[in-house]
C-alpha cells in the first residue's frame with residue numbers, strides 16, 4: 001500500500017460514535033447495524049460526493065426482499081466496484097423492507113473497503129463504543145453558497161463538500177471543485 005492508499009483505508013475504517021449504530025431486527029434476530037446515513041457520510045468524506053455511487057437491484061422472494069448492490073468508488077482515476085447482497089424480511093411495510101435490504105447491502109459492500117469492519121467481525125459492543133463525537137479538526141476551505149456551512153476537502157483531493165450535505169431542506173448543496181485554494 002502506498003501512503004495515499006494507507007491514509008484512505010485508515011480513514012474509511014475509523015471508528016464511529018454510538019449514535020451511528022442501531023439495533024436491527026429485520027432478519028428475525030437482533031443485529032447491531034451501522035445506519036446508512038453514516039456510511040454515506042464516510043464515503044462522502046473520503047471520496048467526495050460525486051466519486052462514489054451505490055446502485056440497487058431488488059428481487060422479491062416470497063416474504064423476503066433481496067438487494068443486489070454495487071458500490072463504485074473512484075480514487076485517483078481508479079474505479080473499483082464492490083458487489084454485495086443484502087436482505088430484509090417483509091413484515092410491516094414494503095418500503096421498510098426495501099430500505100432494510102438496501103442498507104444491509106450497502107453496509108456489506110462498505111465493509112469490503114474497510115468501513116466498519118468491526119460489525120462484521122462481531123467486535124462491536126455498544127456499551128464500549130464512544131459516546132462522544134470525535135473532535136472536529138478538519139480544515140475549512142470555504143462556505144457553502146446554499147447554507148453557509150463549512151466546506152471540507154474530500155480525501156480524494158478533487159472536491160469540497162458541505163458539512164450539512166445530509167440536510168437537503170434548503171435544496172442540494174452544490175458540487176465544489178477543489179482548485180488548490182488554501183484553508184480559510
Ligand SMILES: [Zn+2]
Pocket residue numbers: 144145146147148149162163164165173174
Ligand atoms: Zn451546504
